[in-house]
Every structure is written in C-alpha cells, then in structure tokens.
Amino acid sequence: MKTLFLIVEGFSYQLAKKISVDLNKNTYTRLCRYVERVCKYSNDKRRTMKNFTNFQADETVTSKRKYQRGKRMRRNGSKWCFTMVECATVESNGKKKTRSLEVDIRFCENNKRTIESLKPMIVSRAAPGASIYTDCWKAYPAIAKELELEHFKVNHSKFFKDPKTGVHTNNVEGVHALIKRDSSRQFFRSPDKKSDIGLVLYLELAQWRVNRGLEARATGNTKNLFRSWLTILKQEVSDIKNKSNRI
Template identity: 30%
Template sequence: MSDKLKSVKESHEYKEFVKLSELGLVLPNKICGNENCKNFESEMEPDLRKREKNAKNLILNWRCRTCRVYNSVYAGSFFSLFRKPVKIILAVIKCWAAQISATKAKSVINLNLEHQLTEAMILGVYARLRQICTLAVDKQNLKLGGSGKVVEIDESLYCKVKHWKGKDLKRRPVWVFGLVERADGESSGRTYMQIVKDREAQTLLSIIYDKCESGSIIFSDCWASYNKIAMFKNFTHKTVNHSVNFLDPNNGACTNRIESLWRACKQKFKEMNGCKRVYIQSYIDEFIWRFNNNVTTDRIACYNLILREISKFYRPGISLNEFEEKVLSENRTSFEEDELSNENFETCSSSGSTSENEVNAEDIFSEFCVVYRRMKTIQLQ
C-alpha cells in the first residue's frame, strides 16, 4: 500500500465513511466504469482532495489509479441530497433525533462546527427524515390491539377555522383520527394517526376495521360515528361520556392515553407556531415513528435507529424519484394540485370541539402530493 493510500485510510474522513458503509448508508466500494480504461471494472481507491484550492473540507472520493476518474464516495447516497460535508449532515440528524428546532440547530452547528448553515438547509434535512419516517412506519402493515387488548380511539381538531366567513371560507378544518394501544406486559403500546376528510361513521369505522385486530376492546367517547363498532371483527366497544366524567365508573372505559398523545403531538406544532398544512401528516408520521419505536425521549437510540431506517429506505443508488414515489404512495389519495396547500394554520390545543360539525370538510389529501412534488424542486443551498 502506498504511503498516500495509507494516510487516506487513517484519516477521520475515511473512518467515518467506513462506519457509514457498515451501516449500509453508502456502498463500501466502487469499480471503474470507464470502458476505455485498462482497469475497467476493477476496484477504485479512496482518495482525499479539496474541491477547490481554498476549500476548508477534504472530500473523500473513489479514484481509479489508471484512468484517474474520480467521484465522491457519497454519490447516490442519502447524504448526496444536501451538498454539505457528511459530518455536518450527521450533526443535523443528531439535532433532529434530539428534537431540537431548526433555529436552535443552526446556531449550535454553526458555533461548534464553524459552518454557515441556513435554516432552510436544516429544514430540508428534517423534511427528508420525516419522509423516511413515513415509509418506516409501514402504515399498511401496522395493526393494533388483538384479542382482549385495549385500543383507545379519538378524533382531534388540528386546524380550526376561526370565523366561518370571508377568507376563512376557503380554509378547511383538519381532523386527525388516532388510535393507541394500552401498554401491557409485552409492549409499551403503539399508535396510529391519520388525517381524515370527515368524521363520518364510514370514514372512521373503515380505519378502525383496518387497523384493529379482531377481538380488540375499543374505548372511545360517545361520538355517534362509533355506534356500530361492536358489529365488526368481534370488537368489544366501551364508551366514556366526557360531558359527565373522564373514566366511566361502570365499564372502566377512559381515553386518557390517546388524549395525552394528542397533547404531545400538538406540542410540536405549537413550538413551530403552526406549520404549512401540507406538512401536517408528515409531522404526525414522525411522531408515530418515534412513539412506536420507543425513541421519543432517547436521542441516541433515535439517532442510531434513523440511520438504520435511512439505509433501508434510501439505500445507496436509489433514485430520488423512486424514493419520492414511494413516500407519495403512502399518503396518496388524489393527485390534484391545491393552491391552499401553502397556507399556514394554527393548531388547536383543545381536542374534539364539535362546534364545526356541520362544516363539510373537503378532501385535503391532494395537498400532500403537492408538497412532495415541490420538494423535488427545492434548491437546498
């Protein structure tokens, strides 16, 4: 081994790369793809160089010794989406794992790593991580409850229409329907939440039917849409009347767990002062992912897990289009563009206000399609 190669392999950059390749985040080697090269299809060597003369950071490349073709070892990986040194992107992911806001992350990273990150760049990484969560939650196969197990269900208003006139006529309330298992000896309980177009029986029952295993015991409030739950899949249905008490003294039903989840989930929106409507489901997906994997309060476990999820769902070599198609199909109902999609909303702290029952909420799913398409065109830095 030449001295130069030896020093490359001892560098911090190379060791970092090896660690990430062991996690499956980047390919561990590369062969020369130059057909005119004598060493066509033989392995390339790692090589460290500066992008330009005065650049601060060294870039780790694969380089062919014969034809001297080279490109970044991170080409085609998740990291190549952000045009920043890998150690910076990893620092951003650490901040995300610790649930640090983009504003704070920016000052922490710029101070400690002497870099000039913008908030937009950090938000770009955060948005990609939420897309990973959307895929990792595996909504299709996520089933809750089971014989004799308790599942609490509830609906919650995420986006309220303040005055039902003027500009607000165009706005639509956003209802989220949620289910959560009670913790038992085997598990600490998982959750599932999704935006619903309305709170009609058909809408809610079809989700309950799909998400709850046969024989589950379902606790809910007295919302009329739930009346027919016990007709399906051997479900037992118990209700608690919130206008009277929060724990039904006769049947033991209560929905404290789902309500505390609403508070926790909405806290994030509050800290952000609301967010664009299109992002609501992706933040909810992130919440579900953290909760179901039990990493909500453990930033190190969260960081390690999200790296593993990235290697699974953004495996090196996947095309960005293919990735986004998958994310989109997880949250798709319609493809239509919607001009309201960029509108900000304020979260409601109260859950289940029924004053707007008569509002016939339109389908807002189309909004999700818009954001994922737009993300393709967002220039990160």
C-alpha cells in the same frame, strides 16, 4: 449529518442554527422532509400488521387558543386527525394502570370524522375480535358492530373515566397533547399551520418519535432516536436495492 441528528432529536431551526452556524432555513426544511419521509416508511411497514387487540381511539382537531388562552378555537384550515393507541393493563405499586404500547395517528379522509372516514383506518390495525375504547361519538358503535369488535365507551360530558366500568381514553388524549406540544416546540406553530404535505409528514415524524419512546420504556433500553432512525434508513435503502434487482 449533524443537522439530521438535530432534526430527529426535535431541535427547532433557531436552536439548530446556534449549533450549526452555517445552517440555512431552506436546507433545514428540506432535511426535515427527508427525515419525515424515512419515518413514514417505518410507520407504513407497521400499518400492514393487524396487531391492535386492546386499543383506545379518538379524533382531534388541530387549532389554536384565542389570545393564547381558553378553549381551542376551530377555524378554516383546521385538520381532523384520528388516533389509535394499543394499550395494556399493568400493576404498579398495587394499582392497575393503563400503559400505552403503540400509536397510529393519521388524517381523516376529506377532513371528516364520519363512519366512511374512520372505518378504513380501524380495519387496517384492529385484530379480529379486538376491544376498542372510545368516547360517545356516534360513528363508533356502528363501526364496532360491523367489524364485530368489543366496544367500551365513556361519556365525556359527565366524566373522563367511568366510575363504574373504569373505561377511559386518557392515553390517546395524552398522545394528542404531546404531538401538539411537540409541533409548537420544534416548529413554533400548531400543526394545522403547516402545508398539507408538511403536516402529513410531520405527523409521521411525531408518531415515529412517540413509538420509539414507548419501545424504549417497554424494553428498558435507552432511547436513542438518531441511531434508530439510521437503522430505518438502512432498511429502506436495502429494500430499494432489492426491488431494483428484481426488475
């Protein structure tokens, strides 16, 4: 139970071993997969809800910096991910700010950010007539037109936030930076260096962590990741029992 707590809270194997002296690397990895699968169960239940009405969308590629500095270098094995962030405009100290409410991040099918790859993911979460905020990637206008979404875009070759319309994708860009930093902190590697199944499940864990933090901020409650994870585990066990009783 102690090791599960450490994994959920984001402790690396090296730090966890200092607390649990008898912890084996293979045991840590196996328990990571268990924790991540429970998080995937929670995320998949949320993905059945078409509840994104005002969201930012963007793609990111997992890669590394050459010699640990400068721009990130793409290489064989780099993976394209697609992220949607439901947002709300709030007023703080007399200024309007965009607050993130919920995150959904997934792999791009066939590792391509084409219309065919991005459209199903947007369809699964976007409510009818939703507003979508993106950069000027060529796939978005066609998708927004076909799905009858209200589309706002910002030209990142000129500015990060449009000075006239105020459109930006800073929230989703921040999520990308957070997830890449989280992977390096817990696993000492960029996400693309994990195995395919490991990367898929890691993204589920990262998404679940981010959303728990957003929920805690929205409700004013203290973020207790492990207690939330145990609640999801109990729900999954209950669902499995109910399904077996029906058979």
